[in-house]
Amino acid sequence: xxxxxxxxxxxxxxxxxxxxxxxxxxxxxxxxxxxxxxxxxxxxxxxxxxxxxxxxxxxxxxxxxxxxxxxxxxxxxxxxxxxxxxxxxxxxxxxxxxxxxxxxxxxxxxxxxxxxxxxxxxxxxxxxxxxxxxxxxxxxxxxxxxxxxxxxxxxxxxxxxxxxxxxxxxxxxxxxxxxxxxxxxxxxxxxxxxxxxxxxxxxxxxxxxxxxxxxxxxxxxxxxxxxxxxx
Amino acid sequence: xxxxxxxxxxxxxxxxxxxxxxxxxxxxxxxxxxxxxxxxxxxxxxxxxxxxxxxxxxxxxxxxxxxxxxxxxxxxxxxxxxxxxxxxxxxxxxxxxxxxxxxxxxxxxxxxxxxxxxxxxxxxxxxxxxxxxxxxxxxxxxxxxxxxxxxxxxxxxxxxxxxxxxxxxxxxxxxxxxxxxxxxxxxxxxxxxxxxxxxxxxxxxxxxxxxxxxxxxxxxxxxxxxxx
Amino acid sequence: xxxxxxxxxxxxxxxxxxxxxxxxxxxxxxxxxxxxxxxxxxxxxxxxxxxxxxxxxxxxxxxxxxxxxxxxxxxxxxxxxxxxxxxxxxxxxxxxxxxxxxxxxxxxxxxxxxxxxxxxxxxxxxxxxxxxxxxxxxxxxxxxxxxxxxxxxxxxxxxxxxxxxxxxxxxxxxxxxxxxxxxxxxxxxxxxxxxxxxxxxxxxxxxxxxxxxxxxxxxxxxxxxxxxxxxxxxxxx
Numbered sequence: 096x097x098x099x100x101x102x103x104x105x106x107x108x109x110x111x112x113x114x115x116x117x118x119x120x121x122x123x124x125x126x127x128x129x130x131x132x133x134x135x136x137x138x139x140x141x142x143x144x145x146x147x148x149x150x151x152x153x154x155x156x157x158x159x160x161x162x163x164x165x166x167x168x169x170x171x172x173x174x175x176x177x178x179x180x181x182x183x184x185x186x187x188x189x190x191x192x193x194x195x196x197x198x199x200x201x202x203x204x205x206x207x208x209x210x211x212x213x214x215x216x217x218x219x220x221x222x223x224x225x226x227x228x229x230x231x232x233x234x235x236x237x238x239x240x241x242x243x244x245x246x247x248x249x250x251x252x253x254x255x256x257x258x259x260x261x262x263x264x265x266x267x268x269x270x271x272x273x274x275x276x277x278x279x280x281x282x283x284x285x286x287x288x289x290x291x292x293x294x295x296x297x298x299x300x301x302x303x304x305x306x307x308x309x310x311x312x313x314x315x316x317x318x319x320x321x322x323x324x325x326x
Numbered sequence: 327x328x329x330x331x332x333x334x335x336x337x338x339x340x341x342x343x344x345x346x347x348x349x350x351x352x353x354x355x356x357x358x359x360x361x362x363x364x365x366x367x368x369x370x371x372x373x374x375x376x377x378x379x380x381x382x383x384x385x386x387x388x389x390x391x392x393x394x395x396x397x398x399x400x401x402x403x404x405x406x407x408x409x410x411x412x413x414x415x416x417x418x419x420x421x422x423x424x425x426x427x428x429x430x431x432x433x434x435x436x437x438x439x440x441x442x443x444x445x446x447x448x449x450x451x452x453x454x455x456x457x458x459x460x461x462x463x464x465x466x467x468x469x470x471x472x473x474x475x476x477x478x479x480x481x482x483x484x485x486x487x488x489x490x491x492x493x494x495x496x497x498x499x500x501x502x503x504x505x506x507x508x509x510x511x512x513x514x515x516x517x518x519x520x521x522x523x524x525x526x527x528x529x530x531x532x533x534x535x536x537x538x539x540x541x542x543x544x545x546x547x548x549x550x551x552x553x554x
Numbered sequence: 555x556x557x558x559x560x561x562x563x564x565x566x567x568x569x570x571x572x573x574x575x576x577x578x579x580x581x582x583x584x585x586x587x588x589x590x591x592x593x594x595x596x597x598x599x600x601x602x603x604x605x606x607x608x609x610x611x612x613x614x615x616x617x618x619x620x621x622x623x624x625x626x627x628x629x630x631x632x633x634x635x636x637x638x639x640x641x642x643x644x645x646x647x648x649x650x651x652x653x654x655x656x657x658x659x660x661x662x663x664x665x666x667x668x669x670x671x672x673x674x675x676x677x678x679x680x681x682x683x684x685x686x687x688x689x690x691x692x693x694x695x696x697x698x699x700x701x702x703x704x705x706x707x708x709x710x711x712x713x714x715x716x717x718x719x720x721x722x723x724x725x726x727x728x729x730x731x732x733x734x735x736x737x738x739x740x741x742x743x744x745x746x747x748x749x750x751x752x753x754x755x756x757x758x759x760x761x762x763x764x765x766x767x768x769x770x771x772x773x774x775x776x777x778x779x780x781x782x783x784x785x786x787x788x789x790x791x
Contacts, residue, residue: 185411201335202415313782499677503715
């Protein structure tokens with residue numbers, strides 16, 4: 096893996112489900128510490144693209160390199176440097192918040208003590224709920240718990256799929272600040288969101304997907320106008 | 327080894343979740359008891375016939391309860407797509423498989439101390455504590471034999487419609503060696519083993535377990551390849 | 555076009571051999587001493603047994619190739635072999651029952667090979683059912699190939715298990731004791747049935763390949779991309 100190679104490199108990536116091409120001709124290079132906002136209507140392929148980058152799905156065409164590696168065949172190595180926040184919470188309803196964090200911490204092989212995990216819960220205002228089962232959490236609380244997971248995994252690349260969905264105003268602000276801090280830290284961030292106005296304030300570059308193909312690329316600040324222009 | 331630690335974490339997670347939701351586990355156990363009762367009604371109140379078939383009824387109750395237990399083992403994984411979350415972590419799919427198969431084996435093993443006494447009572451079988459331990463030991467081998475292919479198939483069928491019929495359809499013919507082996511072995515334990523056949527049957531069960539725990543471990547990665 | 559010819563030749567040769575072998579077996583070979591005319595079913599039964607085992611073994615090999623390479627053609631060959639194997643297994647069971655009834659007075663006598671075949675037919679039929687429930691073609695290929703591998707490994711285990719289980723009871727003979735005068739039509743039919751089976755596998759495989767080809771639509775044309783980096787104001791599409 097040479098120095099200066101992009102964090103994410105997609106060449107001619109396409110994904111087909113049955114007879115339908117959900118993604119096609121996706122050429123994309125995201126440099127390290129860059130932040131990219133993916134915009135597009137429902138069904139434009141944002142989630143599929145993120146899943147391919149995370150190694151959960153294999154492209155039907157083209158090639159993908161994450162930190163110089165194929166996320167599907169070299170899954171384990173890629174996953175150590177990658178974290179994904181999806182609209183799926185990946186939680187076990189029967190576990191408490193602390194127990195859930197402990198499981199993630201042990202699987203990531205990062206030595207977090209219970210005190211350290213408690214401090215992380217404090218950061219997202221969940222310490223009052225640390226010994227309560229996740230099943231009773233609201234959507235916003237679940238999202239916040241999932242964010243703590245990214246802190247545990249401490250990734251080089253952070254993928255976020257609709258991180259603001261189902262959150263109230265306070266929740267949205269918290270997530271925004273969280274992502275902004277990751278960007279400041281130098282994490283490579285790729286976020287797919289409908290809330291283009293908010294996210295364009297945080298991200299550097301923007302990309303608009305239209306029916307699975309890249310319709311527009313440019314600075315994230317210009318993305319809201321571009322999306323407006325299509326509406 | 328790193329994977330062993332991860333397997334331990336995952337098994338502990340499964341056991342904790344099962345304990346917290348123990349009413350569900352209890353219903354599987356009760357299902358096993360009901361099955362034993364149904365066999366009695368099917369055969370009739372003929373204690374000779376019941377005693378002769380006791381081993382078979384016991385193993386069948388285990389088999390029928392197993393599909394419920396196996397499906398249950400994956401229900402929690404799909405609730406919030408938790409399994410996908412595990413796949414996103416730096417965990418080898420092999421470790422995921424062994425953790426799940428181990429949890430399933432332990433759960434099936436828990437059925438033994440409940441169902442065996444019920445069978446002893448209903449089918450008028452004479453049994454001492456040493457014999458009971460032998461039965462439970464064999465039950466463990468049978469449970470392991472059901473869990474390995476069962477976990478792999480359950481991982482597939484839990485994502486499909488008609489999973490309730492697909493899992494037994496795939497699993498039951500496959501585990502005929504476990505069924506035959508454990509029925510024979512348990513029958514020999516209960517009624518006596520004049521020709522010393524028990525070691526052969528035990529070996530068959532152990533052999534099946536070794537083959538399938540290895541094979542399914544290797545193949546599991548292909549089953550969860552595309553996320554689940 | 556070459557593809558069409560090889561399996562047509564195979565099928566025709568097989569058919570010709572089957573007619574020849576069956577004629578000899580039914581009319582020219584001597585009747586078996588003890589069992590009489592019903593023994594002649596052996597000329598169908600034994601070849602079917604050999605071929606079904608070979609075809610299922612082929613399915614196993616194709617399954618390994620399918621899992622390893624992920625290529626659609628191995629999945630197609632595996633599907634064809636599995637389906638033909640299941641049908642032949644079912645035929646085998648039917649033949650066994652036809653032989654058992656006049657000989658022993660019962661339709662089913664727990665013969666080791668037939669019992670194993672019955673279990674295997676149900677198992678592989680279940681795998682075919684599994685296929686029909688999975689919509690994504692790649693997942694369908696991988697999952698059914700994994701199931702075929704697991705199922706095939708089970709065959710010797712089931713066989714030995716049922717044999718031990720049966721050996722505790724009386725062993726009855728099966729229609730496979732062969733005198734030397736009966737070997738020729740038997741060999742002819744064995745090759746014949748195998749060739750015909752291969753023909754059926756090829757047909758089914760071709761259908762499956764056509765189905766996969768039909769699914770694999772080419773990527774739509776690349777659309778122009780608007781570049782927001784250089785333009786002063788973004789253009790509308």
